Amino acid sequence: MSKKSEVRTRKGQLIHTFGPGAMQVNKMGISMIACGLDYWHTENGSQKSLDIAIIKRFKIQDARLERKLGVSHFRSPPDSIIIHNEIKVSSPLPSIRFPLWHICSNTSCQRMKASSPTLEEELKCDSCGAIMYQSRFISVCPSGHIQDFPWFNWLNTHNNSACHEDTCKLKMIGTGSSSSAGIKIKCITHDSRPVSLAGVFQTKKENGIIYESTFSEKNIKCHGDSTWINIADTQCEQPLVAALRQATNVYFAKTDSSILIPLEGNNKDKEIDEAFENLPASDIDLINAFEEIDSKIKISSNYFSGKYSDEQLESYFSGKENIDNVPSSETEVEYRYQEFNHFLNDNAEGVLVTKTLPVNSFEDWFSDFFSAVTQVKELTVTNAFYGFDRLQPQTSRTIDSYKKSLWKSVNSESNWLPAVKVYGEGLFLEFRIDVLNDWSKLFATKASFKDLVISASQSPLFDKVGTLTPEYLLIHTFSHLLINQLIFDCGYSTASLRERLYVSSSDDTTMYGLLIYTAAGDSEGSLGGLVRMAEQGKLEHIVKKAIESSNWCSSDPICREIGEQGGQGPNGMNLAACHNCALLPETSCEIFNSLLDRGVVTSQHLDNTGFFDSLLNAN
Template sequence: MTIPARTPSKKGQPTRVGGARPSHLITSGGVGSVVDLPSMSVVVRSTDTWALERAEAIDEPRLLEKVRTTLGPQIKVLRTAPWDPQDSDDPWTRTGVPVSPFPRWLRCPRCHRLGPIDPPGQFELVHRSGRRPDLAKWVHTTCQQQTQNRDARKRACLPARFLTVCEAGHLDEFPYVTFVHHGQEHPCLGPKLTMRDSSSTLGPRVTVRCLECSASRNIADAAGRDGWESLPACRGRHPHLQRFEPCGRPLKLTVLGASNLWFSVTASALHLPQGQTVTDLVTANWELLGQQPNSTLVQMIINGIDSLRGLRGVSAEEVWAAIEDLRASGGPSTEEAETDLLAAEWRLLSRPTTEREDDDFRATPSETPTGYKNLIDQVVLVSRLREVQALLGFTRVTAPDRRELDPANRLSLSRTNPTWVPAFEQRGEGVFLQLHEAKVREWETRVADHPRIMALRTAFVRWSANRDRPVDNDFPVARFILLHTLSHLLIRQVSLECGYGSSSIRERLYVGTPTEPATGILLSTAASDSEGTLGGLVALGKPVHLKRLLDQAFADARRCSSDPLCAEHVPVDPSETLHAAACHACLFASETSCESNNRWLDRAVIVDLTGDGLAFQP
């Protein structure tokens, strides 16, 4: 991460202030997010400020088509974040993701002075060592208690931790000056503020005081349900875009690091092997190959583009013949693109074959563990997989629903109409479990009117209404809860034995549609390294190990340290909680593992907690 230099520096170039993994810039700290660095807080700037000289393109046609469907046909490519393959220590390199200080109000830990970075003079950015970006810090240059110390020895100033946010997703500084001087007849001509904390269990006890006019006020006045009355109307600020827009909505007090300040809107797809015939490969790359005038140029393109490596063992004459045949027939047939990225994955995982394998996908059926043949129809060991994930936007305050790519409150990544979006790819392994469709359908029909299922449906209606979203009446509540709960139980068990932490194991649920239902769970782990992972997860998919994991998962589902409160929990009006018997002690998983934000979970559908036939009997 680089921050524009505001103080005299070599060549006036940006300076490096921190680092982040490529996956972090997509899933939990991307464009528009406030990132907490060791000595400062920054906001990630919009994609139109990124330097693309070292941002590589990622080839994944299925995902690119989905992004185009959502954001528009102007999207041409998926790109990685800019990176330096030499891992240069040059502090002035442009390689990196641009960030800006945010919030721009700082507090001195020694004299408690509270003030903005602008205008310069009061606070200064100190960055003496380019090889240690974590040492970059803001210091209070006029602090009377540190005047004898050199800047390098002065304590780092802390970002003022209070922010404001509105329902439209605008994020802004807390209006300290107007807040403290509220109601004064004569404005303070030269406000000099301090901020002091005091411990309390009743709410924020933070006093902001003006040294010039002695006005003071507690931040608690802006907290609570009616706190917006003490704040001005929203001025429509987007710090990542560095612009304002008309708004006027009420503001809410929030704090730096609040979990609802940034939710990613992402789309992900597994790599699926293309057809192996020459015609299939030409068809998959027709947009490029179909425009070439002769076989010589076609061969040069094949030799130069890695995504066409499957055609390198074929003679130029054979490839050109396939192109001519397709041209004679009017080009490849244009089938309507699937709107659901999971549909093609489900078809391949549920019917794995050695004819559809390559270096990035390899799946082999395995035996079903003894005692679980009534529950599990098939186990598939995915020893090689590649997942590409793209960032389409983000939301604030309210998280998007599962795989929702166009929520009403989605914010843009760029000031202009984007032609690319950030993405990253990972290679790894996984275990796919396919449940018996007939048995799941029979159970789903039987419990459709069960009080717990109906309570969750009703809570879903309230949840949708409170967010101005249409209710998805086709959402298979019972089916999804069954698959999701079993998935979380297995994540907890697998993480104890496979060598990967629970936050490194991701779920991918296949529930299908009313016309084409599916019952699949893919647990996978991946790494950014081109060689993928080490096989620890696939090994646990073998019958002897999987049986032990399933036995322990079902045993753990029968008890929770929070019982009976957890087991008896059912959402009732006005609650909009979308889970029943589930909590952090038994089912909840990290946000990097769960694709539904820990919604739609209930241990009662797996084991008999209610004694009324709700549990699915394996």
């Protein structure tokens, strides 16, 4: 890969927007698709792995998230140039050109031609010599496959012809059209009738799932191409769908995040793990080459000179085997409940440093709504990438199926996922359960809320939310209003603050809290600006201002009226919430700036259908 074709990308983007299988454009205007994880942490973009001592520098450990996603560890994206033993090691992440079909930029020519996926130079037209640009049309399927637009299939099904890429040449007509109906293709070899692309994007859905497309109606099938890892699934039966290569529905990254918390795990396992990692790379490879645990124990005993008993080694390897092969069956609620409990206690040191503040030390009204306040002085967040969807987020695919789409060859060396670890600080609030439950029963009777519950249940974007409850809607909306207010006092920008919601009505995992945190702190963990906002005398003022802001929007009465009449925003997933009152930057919100309503915080007429109505009535 030459310098002129490279794209400099932040590590955080590589596990979100531009991960394996995603496209981005380099400075030459060439669209490229990022290759799979087989090419991460390799020399010069090949499949030759870096020295294990180098790889260790990029390893990230988070035992809970490892169990949840079924991997042995995580790795941060490699640097393009790594200094090891005073030697520069090149480890760029390779990509290939996609799409391959190009159109001549000369409007009087507009011939079409396919290029090589490894071509780095600009492609020139064979007819007129003009520069050719990549087609904006591609095709994808719900299983995540991607391929060039089936130009010849589309032409042949309309003209009842037998044109083929090896014997025919194509030409595009009307590239300046604003609609697909105005764009046509023809075979200049046979001077065929021009065929329009009209209706090419049409699909049919059932329960929100695409089951038929314009292509499938014409028996144009998906090739099962996983271009980024150079394999094809010839058995793919999903409908092939036309798309624009820069459309937002071409790539939905699947990510998961975790707050690092102290674990009461087997300390001996941790000790063995550290000793294991300190062995020479050749010895580690030899141990891993054995599949049977008994064999691993026998050879490991020699390396560790009897320091660990066979029982201890068996416990270690058995636990490692379970982590390596089986994603945890733990639910998202159960996972977050572990974090929730840690925020209710003091932790003076370690990976999570917290200090609880007595609620009765705040102003009298504060304890009417909140039961706990915690300063989170230091926290560590692991954000991991485990796959992606195309066209629409899926709910039926397993974590294992996502992981397999990231690797060309799945083996013992492919048992990790990309992740980044960031450090920050935060503040945690817990709502009073008794007051919340009483209010919830009243708000649940509102017609607008009932309609929102139905809409949310039909969208795969909110599968982690489960059944939408008034409590969730309240805590989520309040979180947004609080973040908007905090930016005026804590010194961080809006995009630097993020939310993490802890909401569950189940008997075993009852929790109603929220964490506002920042991952923009320094590497020591905290700059302190957000933590100080949780102090007595400051927090009450900020919370009250956030509540008061909910009662009026510069778009009112329209914002309120639209919320009552069926919702606003994408797919009507918000009630009284818009860019002028309750929305945040996309990176700050857990669920895409959706499921928001100022009416849950304070109602328009303060008739006690808003959770904090009594506070404003008292004023």
